[in-house]
Amino acid sequence: MPRSKVTAKYQVTIPKEIREKVDVRPGEMVSMEVVSQDEIVLRRYPKVKDPLKTLIGDRASPRRRAVPIEELEEHIESR
Secondary structure, three states: OOOOOOOOOOOOOOOHHHHHHHOOOOOOOEEEEEEEOOEEEEEEOOOOOOHHHHHHOOOOOOOOOOOOHHHHHHHHHOO
């Protein structure tokens, strides 16, 4: 079983064997959960290939209409 030491700053390195098995990369987010006094579970968040596509979808909603920038600027100036 791979082991790691807690540093003076309470940081822990994920051993290479584990990183390679789960393909975790620098910058990825993980969560920790206390199971018992002697057990902590570390979970990684699932990777999202295209985060923007996930947030806004594949295409614009058919109910929305494109507004020309000139119309937006006029509206702002009229306020």
